[in-house]
Amino acid sequence: MNFFDTLVSRQDMIQTAFLEHIYLSFIAVAIGIAIALPTGILIARYRRFAEPIIAVTAIFQTIPSLALFGFLVPLLGIGSPTALIALIIYALLPILRNTYTGITGVDGSVIEAGRGMGMTRTQILRQIELPLALPFIMAGIRTATVLTVGIATLATFVGAGGLGDIIYRGLQSYNNSLVLAGALPVALLAIGFDLILKWIEKRTTPKGLKL
Amino acid sequence: MIRFEGVTKQFPDGTEALKKVSLTFPSHQLTAIIGPSGCGKTTLMKMVNKLEKPTQGEIYIDEKPITDLEEVELRRKIGYVIQRIGLFPHMTIKENASLVPKLLGWPKEKIASRIQELMELTGLDPDTYLERYPLELSGGQQQRVGVVRALAGDPNIILMDEPFSALDPISREQLQDELRNLQQTIQKTIVFVTHDMDEALKIADTIIVMRKGQVEQVGSPAEILGNPANDFVRNFIGVERIQRQRPFGDKNLSEFVSLFKEDGPDDIQEVSGTISVKEAFEVLEKSGQSHLAIRVGHNRRVYASERELLKAALLKEEGELV
Ligand SMILES: Nc1ncnc2c1ncn2[C@@H]1O[C@H](COP(=O)(O)OP(=O)(O)OP(=O)(O)O)[C@@H](O)[C@H]1O
Ligand SMILES: [Mg+2]
Numbered sequence: 001m002n003f004f005d006t007l008v009s010r011q012d013m014i015q016t017a018f019l020e021h022i023y024l025s026f027i028a029v030a031i032g033i034a035i036a037l038p039t040g041i042l043i044a045r046y047r048r049f050a051e052p053i054i055a056v057t058a059i060f061q062t063i064p065s066l067a068l069f070g071f072l073v074p075l076l077g078i079g080s081p082t083a084l085i086a087l088i089i090y091a092l093l094p095i096l097r098n099t100y101t102g103i104t105g106v107d108g109s110v111i112e113a114g115r116g117m118g119m120t121r122t123q124i125l126r127q128i129e130l131p132l133a134l135p136f137i138m139a140g141i142r143t144a145t146v147l148t149v150g151i152a153t154l155a156t157f158v159g160a161g162g163l164g165d166i167i168y169r170g171l172q173s174y175n176n177s178l179v180l181a182g183a184l185p186v187a188l189l190a191i192g193f194d195l196i197l198k199w200i201e202k203r204t205t206p207k208g209l210k211l
Numbered sequence: 212m213i214r215f216e217g218v219t220k221q222f223p224d225g226t227e228a229l230k231k232v233s234l235t236f237p238s239h240q241l242t243a244i245i246g247p248s249g250c251g252k253t254t255l256m257k258m259v260n261k262l263e264k265p266t267q268g269e270i271y272i273d274e275k276p277i278t279d280l281e282e283v284e285l286r287r288k289i290g291y292v293i294q295r296i297g298l299f300p301h302m303t304i305k306e307n308a309s310l311v312p313k314l315l316g317w318p319k320e321k322i323a324s325r326i327q328e329l330m331e332l333t334g335l336d337p338d339t340y341l342e343r344y345p346l347e348l349s350g351g352q353q354q355r356v357g358v359v360r361a362l363a364g365d366p367n368i369i370l371m372d373e374p375f376s377a378l379d380p381i382s383r384e385q386l387q388d389e390l391r392n393l394q395q396t397i398q399k400t401i402v403f404v405t406h407d408m409d410e411a412l413k414i415a416d417t418i419i420v421m422r423k424g425q426v427e428q429v430g431s432p433a434e435i436l437g438n439p440a441n442d443f444v445r446n447f448i449g450v451e452r453i454q455r456q457r458p459f460g461d462k463n464l465s466e467f468v469s470l471f472k473e474d475g476p477d478d479i480q481e482v483s484g485t486i487s488v489k490e491a492f493e494v495l496e497k498s499g500q501s502h503l504a505i506r507v508g509h510n511r512r513v514y515a516s517e518r519e520l521l522k523a524a525l526l527k528e529e530g531e532l533v
Contacts, residue, residue, distance in 0.1 A: 110300070118288075207344065208344030209301060
């Protein structure tokens with residue numbers, strides 16, 4: 001069967017898988033941001049906790065993704081929560097590390113000026129550190145998103161759906177068109193998110209830094 | 212007035228940056244702190260706005276111990292020009308300069324007119340620069356903005372940590388002159404850290420010479436030059452500079468007319484332009500007044516304060532400043 005026929009005949013299935021895929025990735029990144037951003041801000045303030053916390057997230061990151069899904073199944077069973085938790089774990093490190101390096105990378109003289117002028121810690125964080133770290137934070141979110149979109153392909157193995165379903169089915173039935181019908185959207189999603197987030201990244205770079 | 216009483220600062224790593232320092236910075240005067248690198252100038256200055264805290268001793272501002280003062284509030288009332296400029300790169304010049312008045316809750320129009328005025332005072336055209344970002348300015352312009360930002364909230368005390376250190380000699384001289392003129396109008400209590408003796412001699416009312424966390428001498432530029440307290444101070448000033456001052460202190464006042472001011476107060480002692488610079492110093496001191504009137508030619512009078520006399524004493528040849 002040719003590729004376009006496959007697309008048409010399996011349209012509903014592909015569409016559902018596509019939406020599931022976006023949903024999984026989106027929720028994982030959103031929760032990843034909700035956890036990693038404040039943690040990054042905290043460890044930038046209390047630096048002695050930075051190394052151990054980043055080290056722990058880095059260890060999670062090095063576990064091969066399929067293995068991580070495998071570890072989680074005995075603990076949490078099969079289904080979307082398991083897939084989500086695995087994806088969140090992967091999304092954490094890039095956001096955490098970039099938030100931390102973005103904030104700690106702000107020039108000390110600028111912070112000292114802020115303190116010397118009588119800004120409170122919160123004012124320094126909001127008006128100086130975060131705006132100056134924003135391009136880094138956005139880059140972290142972009143990396144996390146692209147990573148998550150890729151790894152979400154494995155969600156099918158814990159019964160959480162997504163475009164991996166299509167690929168897996170295609171592989172099992174030796175149907176190359178079907179494999180392609182799953183793989184192509186994943187690639188496009190990753191590239192699309194990358195482009196959009198790069199654009200946002202540029203937009204959030206403070207004007208004074210673009211010179 | 213800012214007063215240090217037995218202030219010692221020991222950093223957690225054991226470095227003793229200040230050792231039982233007792234000092235006074237008189238109100239409405241520019242006091243320069245000078246000394247070799249690492250002698251504790253920055254540390255001393257940062258104690259005034261509580262960026263560093265003494266391990267012993269106390270600092271008083273107008274006789275109030277600063278330990279009792281809330282630090283954020285205190286800092287908003289003290290202008291601070293830091294050693295490495297530290298402008299906020301993501302904010303325009305206007306936003307940078309407005310920061311403290313905004314923190315103080317000034318109304319918008321008042322902030323705008325204040326910034327406008329200070330920009331003009333420091334020689335920066337507001338229309339050209341207010342909307343620019345720091346990176347679009349030259350080093351010298353950035354330092355001026357640093358000064359504008361420190362003055363914006365109309366603080367009574369201004370701390371300046373080597374504010375002109377990164378400049379070429381010409382801009383540097385220019386900013387020193389501007390600061391001096393500015394100080395004549397605004398009359399703030401300024402603490403000015405430098406490691407450049409010429410700069411200190413030129414702009415300070417009082418000079419504090421430091422070494423290794425201790426004060427070696429406190430005095431007016433003329434006192435420091437004319438009467439160095441010990442070998443360290445003498446070496447620090449430079450034998451050359453002292454010797455240069457002597458012979459030229461013997462020159463006649465009339466040779467330096469271009470340095471003196473055309474206007475001055477009435478009712479002050481008048482001297483003839485034919486007396487030496489050195490004699491003029493003595494007359495000025497005895498008169499107890501701020502200025503001396505100098506008669507040159509038949510009916511021309513020029514005016515000199517200690518500063519102008521000092522300039523004359525330091526001048527190598529006509530028109531060339533040492
Ligand atoms: N946070 C710190 N921890 C430990 N030692 C410090 C700290 N800050 C300064 N010092 C030490 O205290 C001493 C005085 O430092 P300070 O910065 O006051 O010198 P300075 O006179 O301003 O020098 P410079 O002319 O180079 O700016 C130095 O020996 C310095 O190494
Ligand atoms: Mg210093």
